[in-house]
Each structure stands twice: as C-alpha cells, then as structure tokens.
Amino acid sequence: MRAANEDLQVEVAERRRAEQRLEKRAQELARSNADLEQFAYSASHDLQEPIRNVAISAQLLGREHSGNLDSEGRDLLNAVIANAHHMERLIRDLLEYTHVARAGGEPEEMADANQVMATVFEMLEPTIRNERAEIAISGPLPSVQIPAFRLQLIFQNLLSNAIKYRTDAAPRIVVSATQQAGHWLFSVEDNGIGIDPKYHERIFGIFKRLHAKGRYPGTGIGLAICKRIVEHRGGRIWVESEIGKGAKFFFTIPSDRPKESGQRAQIDDRKPQILEDV
Numbered sequence: 001m002r003a004a005n006e007d008l009q010v011e012v013a014e015r016r017r018a019e020q021r022l023e024k025r026a027q028e029l030a031r032s033n034a035d036l037e038q039f040a041y042s043a044s045h046d047l048q049e050p051i052r053n054v055a056i057s058a059q060l061l062g063r064e065h066s067g068n069l070d071s072e073g074r075d076l077l078n079a080v081i082a083n084a085h086h087m088e089r090l091i092r093d094l095l096e097y098t099h100v101a102r103a104g105g106e107p108e109e110m111a112d113a114n115q116v117m118a119t120v121f122e123m124l125e126p127t128i129r130n131e132r133a134e135i136a137i138s139g140p141l142p143s144v145q146i147p148a149f150r151l152q153l154i155f156q157n158l159l160s161n162a163i164k165y166r167t168d169a170a171p172r173i174v175v176s177a178t179q180q181a182g183h184w185l186f187s188v189e190d191n192g193i194g195i196d197p198k199y200h201e202r203i204f205g206i207f208k209r210l211h212a213k214g215r216y217p218g219t220g221i222g223l224a225i226c227k228r229i230v231e232h233r234g235g236r237i238w239v240e241s242e243i244g245k246g247a248k249f250f251f252t253i254p255s256d257r258p259k260e261s262g263q264r265a266q267i268d269d270r271k272p273q274i275l276e277d278v
Contacts, residue, residue: 047091055084111148113141113155113177113186120155124163131171133163138176142184144253150229151253155188157222158249162190165247183235184255189248195241204237226251 058081066074117137121128128135144151155175162173174189195203206224230237230251241247 048088048095051084051087051091055081055088058084108145109147110143111146111151112143113151116148116151117141117155117175119152120159123156124159127160127163131163131166133171133173135159135173135175138174141175141177141186142179142255144184144255146229146233146253150233154226154229154251157226158188161222162188162192162247165190165192167191167193167244179255180252182254183252185250185252187248187250189246191246194243194245195239195247196243197241200239200241203239 058077062074062077062081066077069077114137121135127133159173159175163171169191172191175187176189177184177186179185204223204227206221227237230253234254235252237249237251239247239249
C-alpha cells in the first residue's frame, strides 16, 4: 500500500513539473509573439515615410525629366513608381494586421451591421459601378458585439474580393446573417471564379496569394486581417467553394447580447445595381 502511495506521489509530482514546464513555455511563446508583433508594427511604421518619399521622388523625376529619358528609361521609372505604391499598400495592410493583433484594449460596443454595410457600399461605390456589381442583403442584419470599424474591415475585404475575382459575368453577391446557438453566422456569397478546396485554408494566411498580382491586384493580407479580427472576437471564418462555382465565405460573431436591429441599411435609390433584399 505504501509503495502504491509513493508511486502515486511521484506521478503527481512529475505531472506538476510537466505542467510548470508547459506554462513556462507558453509564457515564453507569448512574450516572443508580443516581441514579433511589436517589431512588425515598428518596422512597418518606420518604413512608411521612406517608401512614400521614393514614390514622390520618382513621380517628380518623371514629371520634370521624362523628356530626357528614352522609352526603356521611362518604363523603368514607371516600374519604380508602381512598386513603391505596392510597397505602400503592403505596409499599410501590415500595420492594420498588427493593429488587430494589439487590439486587446478595444472598448466593447455594439455595431449595427446594416449601418456598417451602408458605409462599405459608400466606400466601394466606384468599384461597384465600374464592375456593374449587384449586391443584395437578404433581410435585415443584426447588431453584434464588435467595434464597427472592425466589422467594416471584414465586409470591405470580403466584398472587394467578391468583385475582384469575377468571371465574365457581372458580379452578383448576397450578404446574409442568421442567429444560431451562441453566435451570429454571416455569409457573403458570390458568383466568381471560385477557389480550389485544397486552398481553402491557405488563403487566410498572411501574404498568401493564389494568383499573380499582375492579374489580380492586392497585397494578400486582407483575408488574414479578417481571420485575425474574427478569432479575436471568439468566432471563426471559413469558405466553401469550388473552381468555377463561386465562393461563399462564412464568419461567426458570438451573440452574448443578441440584438437585432429593425433598421435596414440606408441605400441610395440612385444605385440600381445594389439590391436591398432578395
């Protein structure tokens, strides 16, 4: 009996030591992640000004001295300007990504998804009109516990992608939300080019692109930002899609205080390509 008790005590002691080692390792990883996020934030912030100066200087050079350059020289100068602008977008998106990672102190607030969508429509209006996109909201959207500008980023990225990755047909997008046990389930469905199932996880990684940037512009951070925001709120995001059959993105926001707004997004009647309901 004594031997069994001693063996049990030894086992308990070993488990405690193992738990202490795991806790110490978790703390070290947390510190390391915090340091990396701080470095990414600082580096991105510090790179903004020199990259902007490169773009401005190249533009001034082209404006003042393009007559002294041959066609090859002008092509090289245009390449410098284009790449500088691309770097600006990368840095801006990377800063946004690190802002989400450092968002622990954000105040709790309820965002009316209808009003958020109205803001997104306004921001994307030139693109919507140029691409003749039709966007439908299937019923009134809820209010959810998330800062409005975070929800705006999610919808802005998802709608922009739905318009960008289009087929020859005009983009048609449907946004909806349903209440389920403990959360709201949002969806953004399009009729675009679709995504091979083997890439359904990869597309949410930072800088993960499936197409050449010359064909589809962008930085490859948008979906990573969406994922970071949603997971920070205790939700998840995923996609269901096949090549040539469009894509349907889903994300959840916990509904600790479910509250449905009866107010619809105020869509300008002069925007016939945006449908309020389906």
